[in-house]
Amino acid sequence: MARRVFTAAALVAVAALTAGCSQAVHGSARAVKPDVSKVSGLDITTGDSGPKPGVPDADLRVENGDGGEMDRLAINTLADVEEYWSEQLPKNFAGKKFEPVKRLVSYDSNGAGIEICRTNTKGVANAFYCSLDDSIAWDRGELLPMLDDAFGPMAVVTVLAHEMGHAVQYKLGPDSGVTQATPSIIKEQQADCYAGNFFRWVAEGKSKHFRISTGPGLNQILATMFFIRDAAGTSAEKQGAHGSAFDRVAAFQFGFAGDPKRCAQIDDQEIKTRITQEKFDAQDVDTGLGKGNVKVDDKRYLDLLEESLRSAFNQSGATPPTMKTGDANCSNAQQTTPAAYCPATNTITVDLPDLVKIGTPPKRGQKGGIGDFAAFAEIASRFALSIQKATGYSLEGPAAGLRTACLTGAWAGTTNQPKADLRLSSGDLDEAVAELLADKSLIAADVNGQVVPSGFARVEAFRDGFYDGSGLCTRKYSD
Template sequence: MARRAFLLTTALTAVLALTGCTQLVGGVARTERPDVTKVAGLDITTGESGPKPGVPDADLRVENGDGGEMDRLAINTLADVGAYWAEQLPARFDVPFEPVRRLVSYDSNGAGVEICRTNTKGVANAFYCSLDDSIAWDRGELLPMLDDSFGPMAVVTVLAHEMGHAIQYKLGDKGGITQATPSIVKEQQADCYAGNFFRWVAEGKAEHFRISTGPGLNQVLATMFFIRDGAGTSAEKQGAHGSAFDRVAAFQFGFAGDPRRCAAIDEAEIRSRITQQPFAREDVDRGQGKGNLPVDDPKALEALEESLREAHKQTGAVPPGFATSGGTCADARETSPASYCPATNSISIDLTELVRIGTPPKRGQRGGIGDFAAFAEIASRYALSIQKATGYSLEGPAAGLRTACLTGAWAGKTTAEQARLKLSSGDLDEAVAELLADKSLIAADVNGTVVPSGFARVEAFRDGFFDGAGRCTRKYSG
């Protein structure tokens, strides 16, 4: 995040006064209220995800394959994705599905293969080529890395995305894609088409794969985070795919909708919601990586105080006290790295743990996430104080989703030009990473119980970010 230079009138000591949230609107609209036990209408499940046991491998012709595990995984994926589109293209667009003409496997560490006017030696990638209607994948480095890091459904995610590009080519004008279409539109459409396919898998319709809507989808969204554009990349850059926040949004549109929703993604739609941006001039490296503030810097915490006060100035709630030391609480469990106690209307923080979360990892090393992830943990506990003041329950999944949504509403206010604590490139990706963490407080109730669906957590945060606090209480009333 970027901190604007203003005169500082107070310093953070043991107590930091944080003020209230945007006015919470009463009068729940029933048509907007979701079932917190579901994901886009499907039950939240925690079963196995990955290849179905005992199912014979698909029989597809593959060039240059080795018959190994990665090739079998790719072939079964493309067979299932092909079956999905053979059903959907005629039904949704009145277009027959023609299978991709060429499937090519290669090892980027071995001898190169000429495909799409490119030699694949050293190319750790998967791609669709419209020149010869082909899909190719690197079985030597890319697919094993995805499988080792996130599980087999990460491989399915990447190849379903590539088939999405094939669908764009086969749809032609009906898909709204031309040669002049910016790459960000094409890539977001392909992410959306991948979401369509995963909905079909989650409904139990795929022959070779299964996925749970809880941990399984969480792994898919984590894959989207991994394959995001780097912080500071402009959405207008040729070849831009999107930030994690934007890619996950496109995937979720597809999971919740049908392929026509994905085909509707165009330049105007992208401009209305895309958050990917280059770094601003004030986004310098203060020793934590570009765009990151030291979380324990009193000036940074003071700027956080001001941003919360400004974002939530319409509330009549009494602001909670804020301390750097914990204590006993009569009506809630302690949570790390920040806790809210309803009985005393106070927030306590563990600066050491917040610094760990707020310090990005160095190349090749494990570490935290970034400053926004740490600040959002604090903001989430503040969101609970607002819910208490306005009569909402602080326990259960509805409270967790309201918390995520209200935290998103605060984040949305940090995009304002005059904001002292201002959103930097990459900050929303930090939010996605923290939201997908097993113990993330951003979508947790007062006792730290996290909403089991990462899909639902991210969706709630996005609702608040784009639509504000009123949306949070209308939709997540419990």
């Protein structure tokens, strides 16, 4: 393959799930040393996530409901989200009062259609806010059960909290910075951010009906954001664009770490500076592994990867590690796969069969890996460890894992250049999100493969490096 790019989506995008939704500020570029035992100031917890047991259901009027499990979940979600905004809207926007949504409508997309927002719901597996009559509607027959089955009940909460974010935009009016002419990508990024605001409130234990752990629980929320991303190759300028997984997760995290005023600051200027979502170009060909993908065990691309890593970190003055394939044998570090770094010999060893498993994207309806960028980033993370060793940083523990994720993101940032020999293509950063959320991801792991417990923190560290470079990594994620 002549084109020197790598890309793939790890799952089939389901942008249609929310397709009906109606100064550069990156949010994490401050060189403040984080507490690796916390997520945005909250302790990392591993307890239960989901509906609280023994709590009476909320009493909200719903049109066309069936009283079933999905409707109860939706009603309890919207009751809690409305309670949140009743508190926070006047607090953050000069005493502006939050008026509850006027209509809540349940429907079954597999049954007889009903008219909502000038749309017949038959076959429409969706959830949406409609400003025409100030309503929120959801599909209890297909969409909500699918989300619940795939990611758990908090995935349903995520989607409906996002839709309430659109209601907030409408009720704020000019204070939201959103008009009918505002591009959809800005509206959707704001709504993701407002969902992050709500989940911070839930994580703080203030929700009547729900609880969420800041470890595995938030990981599931970010996985949901990945699942409902736009498909790779979708332009951010397209009407109805919601954002890539990388961009949607970023907006959610801004909201979780900040307040609603931060979300209202998402505007055209920020979007143009931050959004990574792009169309494929004419040279992003499909070689049988998905558009723009390459075979990760092809020596040509492994050589290009090594060149890009050396170039990315050449100013460190570190002696680049030797890269080889085969079995790893190291006296002072545990073996990891698909790549391992040995400090004693300054060597990276790559297990090609395992690399191929990660680097081969799944076919529709089948299980598989993630994509070539995810595989190459695993190798890049081990290269980042060699830089840390050469510059005197510890290679063990959570701080080393976050520093590794950040430096891997910094390398990814250097490949996001038009003239790079090996460069990012549409969907690559979504692969990074998928791999960072995996239980055994090396991207945010120390030399022994110990992964930082919080997927939220892993993604944030990678994003820090991508936007702000390796200098931030060593300042912010110091031992």
